[in-house]
Amino acid sequence: MAKKIIGWFYSIIILIFFYAPVAVLMAMSFNKSRYGALPFEFSTEWYRVLFSNQKLIQAALDSLAIAAVTAVLCVVLGTAMMLGQREFNSRVKAFFNSLVVFPLVIPWIILGLSLLLLLRALGLDRNYAMLLIGHVVVSFPYAVMVIGARLEDMNSEIQEASYNLGANEWTTFKRITLPMLSPAMLAGGFLAFMISFDNFVLSYFLIPTGKTTLPIEIYSSIKFGFTPEINAISSIILAATLLMITVIAVLMRSSLMRMFK
Amino acid sequence: MPFLSIKDLTKIYDGQRVLDSISFDVEQGTFLSLLGPSGCGKTTTLRVIAGFVRPDGGSVNLNGILINNLPTYKRNIGMVFQSYALFPHMTVEQNIAYGLEQRRLPRNEIRKEVAQVLEMVQLTGYEKRKPKQLSGGQQQRVALARALVIKPSLLLLDESLSALDKKLRVEMQVELRQIQQKVGITTIFVTHDQEEALTLSDKIAVMDKGRIVQLDTPVNVYERPATTFVAGFLGKANFFKGSVVEKHGDVYQLKMENGHVLPFESLRDPGVGTDLTVAVRPEKIALSGEEPEGTWIKGTVKFTTYAGDRSLYRLEALGQTIEVERQNSLGISEFKIHDEVYISWDKSNTLLLDR
Numbered sequence: 001m002a003k004k005i006i007g008w009f010y011s012i013i014i015l016i017f018f019y020a021p022v023a024v025l026m027a028m029s030f031n032k033s034r035y036g037a038l039p040f041e042f043s044t045e046w047y048r049v050l051f052s053n054q055k056l057i058q059a060a061l062d063s064l065a066i067a068a069v070t071a072v073l074c075v076v077l078g079t080a081m082m083l084g085q086r087e088f089n090s091r092v093k094a095f096f097n098s099l100v101v102f103p104l105v106i107p108w109i110i111l112g113l114s115l116l117l118l119l120r121a122l123g124l125d126r127n128y129a130m131l132l133i134g135h136v137v138v139s140f141p142y143a144v145m146v147i148g149a150r151l152e153d154m155n156s157e158i159q160e161a162s163y164n165l166g167a168n169e170w171t172t173f174k175r176i177t178l179p180m181l182s183p184a185m186l187a188g189g190f191l192a193f194m195i196s197f198d199n200f201v202l203s204y205f206l207i208p209t210g211k212t213t214l215p216i217e218i219y220s221s222i223k224f225g226f227t228p229e230i231n232a233i234s235s236i237i238l239a240a241t242l243l244m245i246t247v248i249a250v251l252m253r254s255s256l257m258r259m260f261k
Numbered sequence: 262m263p264f265l266s267i268k269d270l271t272k273i274y275d276g277q278r279v280l281d282s283i284s285f286d287v288e289q290g291t292f293l294s295l296l297g298p299s300g301c302g303k304t305t306t307l308r309v310i311a312g313f314v315r316p317d318g319g320s321v322n323l324n325g326i327l328i329n330n331l332p333t334y335k336r337n338i339g340m341v342f343q344s345y346a347l348f349p350h351m352t353v354e355q356n357i358a359y360g361l362e363q364r365r366l367p368r369n370e371i372r373k374e375v376a377q378v379l380e381m382v383q384l385t386g387y388e389k390r391k392p393k394q395l396s397g398g399q400q401q402r403v404a405l406a407r408a409l410v411i412k413p414s415l416l417l418l419d420e421s422l423s424a425l426d427k428k429l430r431v432e433m434q435v436e437l438r439q440i441q442q443k444v445g446i447t448t449i450f451v452t453h454d455q456e457e458a459l460t461l462s463d464k465i466a467v468m469d470k471g472r473i474v475q476l477d478t479p480v481n482v483y484e485r486p487a488t489t490f491v492a493g494f495l496g497k498a499n500f501f502k503g504s505v506v507e508k509h510g511d512v513y514q515l516k517m518e519n520g521h522v523l524p525f526e527s528l529r530d531p532g533v534g535t536d537l538t539v540a541v542r543p544e545k546i547a548l549s550g551e552e553p554e555g556t557w558i559k560g561t562v563k564f565t566t567y568a569g570d571r572s573l574y575r576l577e578a579l580g581q582t583i584e585v586e587r588q589n590s591l592g593i594s595e596f597k598i599h600d601e602v603y604i605s606w607d608k609s610n611t612l613l614l615d616r
Contacts, residue, residue: 157346160313163333164340165360165411175359179350 026238029231046228053229059217060233066128066213067197070135074143074192075185077136082148083177086156097148101141108138112205119206126208134202139195143188150184183252190248194241262325264289264447265310265415270319272305279305280316281471287449287464292441294450294458297468298494303451306468307417310449312336324414334363339408339446340417343424345400347392353379353403354388360411378406381440398429405437409444416441418450422457434460455495459483467491489614492540498612499546499583501539505531511608512556515539521579524556526608538614543586545610548574548602550595557605562596578604 032043050056085096103111115134119126158180162172200215207213212220214237218230263286272280280302287293295303308314310321312333321328328336348356354375361371379385382402392400401421408416422430422437438461441448452458458465459479466476467490475487486492489500503517513531515523525539547553560578567589574585574596583604596602 155344155346157342157344158348160311160333161340161342161346161348161407162359163313164311164338165407166334166337166363167359168332168334171363176348180348 022238025231026235029228029235031228034228046232049227050229050232055212056214056217056221056229056233059212060214060237062211063197063214066132066135066203067193069132070139070196071143071189071193073132073136074140075147075189078140078144078147078188079181079185082144082151083173086151100144103137104141108199108201111137112202115202116205126206128208131203131206131208134206135196135199138199138202139192142191142195146188146191147181147184150181154180186248187252190244197237263287264291264324265449266320266322267306267310268320268322270306270309270321271317272302272309272314273317278471280309280319282319283471283473284319285466285473285476287447289447290445291463292438292448292450292461293464293466294452294462295466295468296452296455296458296495299453301468302471303453303468304419307419307449307451310415311338311340311417337411337413338415338417339411339413340419341401341404341408341421343420345392345404345421345424347400347403347407349392351391352388353384353390353392353395356392356403357407357410360407364411374410378410381409381443382406397425398433401425401433405440409440409446413446416446416448418448420451420453423452423454430457437461459495465495467494469494486540486612486614489538489540492542492612492614497543497584497586498540499543500614501525501579501581503539504536505533508533517579519580521581523558523579525611526556527611527613528609529613531613540612540614541606541610542612543573543584544571544588546583546585546604546606548585548587548596548604550600550602553603553605555605556608557603560602560604562598562600562602565596565598567593576602576604 027040029046030042030044031037032041032045081096081100085093088096112134115130116126119130124130154177158176159172162176163169167175198215200213200219203213203216204219207216214233218233221227221230265287267286268284270280270283271278283302283306295306297303305314309316312328312331316329323336323338348359351359357375357378358371361374366374375388376385379388382405384399384402384406387395387399387403392403395403401424404421418437422433425433434457450458450461462479464476465479465482467474467482469490475482475491477485482491483495486495486498489498492498493500501515501517501523503515503523505513506516506522507514511526512524513527513533515525515537517523523539527539531537558578560576560583562574563577563582564575566573569589571589572587572593574587576583576585585604
């Protein structure tokens with residue numbers, strides 16, 4: 001009994017520790033006071049201010065665009081790679097897999113720095129292409145892990161059955177492999193999207209001069225004094241993320257259910 | 262000209278000969294089983310025929326056409342996989358229609374064909390189900406229907422019944438055989454289950470270590486095994502290893518490695534001085550309490566089991582264990598542990614095999 005109470009207590013503490021700051025942030029975005037003073041007075045003032053802050057909105061849109069392109073690139077490249085490496089023997093496969101997930105343990109700051117040095121060596125200015133490469137490198141392992149896990153579960157006899165019934169490689173990919181893989185591709189893409197959207201370090205190193213992303217913009221604006229608009233945009237992002245996760249969970253659940261139930 | 266002709270098929274994985282120059286022919290309409298322990302090359306043979314594995318040597322001729330270098334999707338060979346490999350995101354109907362769609366059949370014709378084949382496998386009414394909503398036996402039938410609906414020139418079955426439980430498996434064996442005979446399709450069936458191979462096949466090819474050891478009718482493979490491996494793999498057998506030392510009248514004396522001497526008679530003359538293995542199946546051995554006529558050996562009952570339709574005995578004789586099976590239709594036997602018994606068998610049941 002005592003064990004159970006302690007267990008509950010512990011879990012609640014952990015949950016508070018995780019989520020209280022986020023809850024406070026969301027609440028404060030609706031607080032009238034600029035300095036988060038209490039008593040709480042409800043107002044949508046800061047959302048109005050936010051939507052007139054062109055720079056912040058632009059930064060958010062740019063971040064969304066970068067994250068979207070990164071996600072698509074990661075999913076396409078990741079799927080192609082995981083399908084391709086099924087042909088390899090297990091030793092080559094293991095080597096490949098460890099290479100692909102290696103960026104997970106390289107500190108982002110070193111990765112960013114090395115890409116910046118590469119730009120210098122090539123005599124190029126910081127540009128979006130290199131920024132995207134950086135984002136793809138750090139997001140790729142996440143997408144690949146999700147897609148690879150699904151592919152691992154997929155019996156290769158399924159593809160063989162398709163060939164056997166007279167379908168060539170392309171038809172088999174289109175009608176069998178892709179539909180079976182799509183929930184994992186969606187989930188992997190979403191993960192890659194979030195990793196990229198959230199990434200500060202690589203963007204900071206590689207963003208073209210005069211441009212900005214949301215994390216960079218938030219970081220620089222708190223240096224010059226904090227405004228509750230940041231709370232507002234953070235709340236919007238959080239709400240959008242939760243919504244997306246829910247939609248994807250529902251999508252995946254129903255498509256997985258259709259296949260496996 | 263045989264319908265399917267395989268010549269000198271060889272496949273090497275990591276320096277190991279998985280298929281060691283396999284050759285065999287199959288006549289049209291024949292149900293052939295490839296039988297052997299795991300790793301004997303039976304599945305690899307099947308996968309070469311299907312086109313999933315490229316052989317390192319040899320040829321596969323189907324209906325007079327060399328198909329070695331034809332991609333799988335151009336071979337028109339139906340296959341039922343061990344895992345059934347049904348498409349999980351498609352309904353039963355869509356699964357079966359898939360092969361016909363690849364052949365660009367008109368919609369209404371596809372619908373007709375699907376309905377027909379579903380009726381044949383007794384699954385009418387299950388069109389809209391997903392594979393996961395079906396039982397193992399039903400999935401098996403969908404897989405069979407999907408393979409047959411394309412009217413393949415050859416049907417391949419890869420351990421297709423092994424995932425089912427015993428009772429269902431026996432039912433499916435009968436059903437499979439009936440459908441196969443009705444359609445008249447040439448079939449190659451891979452299995453490690455000797456009973457399944459015996460019940461289903463017109464011909465059995467027993468495989469071991471990448472080679473075909475014997476290819477013959479079920480009766481011949483069982484009654485006249487070519488090697489000790491075949492005798493031991495298909496059914497049970499008692500083996501006596503030694504060399505023939507002398508002959509008195511019709512009776513040979515086999516001096517065994519453990520020093521004991523086995524007297525035996527045989528239809529075939531083994532020749533004095535040859536090293537060989539004498540084998541006899543447990544159910545061919547007669548037991549009696551009194552000294553029988555002719556050739557016999559004496560043993561002691563060590564262990565008995567009652568198995569319903571038959572009784573199993575384990576005896577000790579000639580310094581080794583001998584298994585005997587007795588049908589209980591002859592009456593439940595009276596022998597008990599420690600009884601002394603006489604063992605004999607008809608000389609037509611003596612199997613003379615290699616060492």
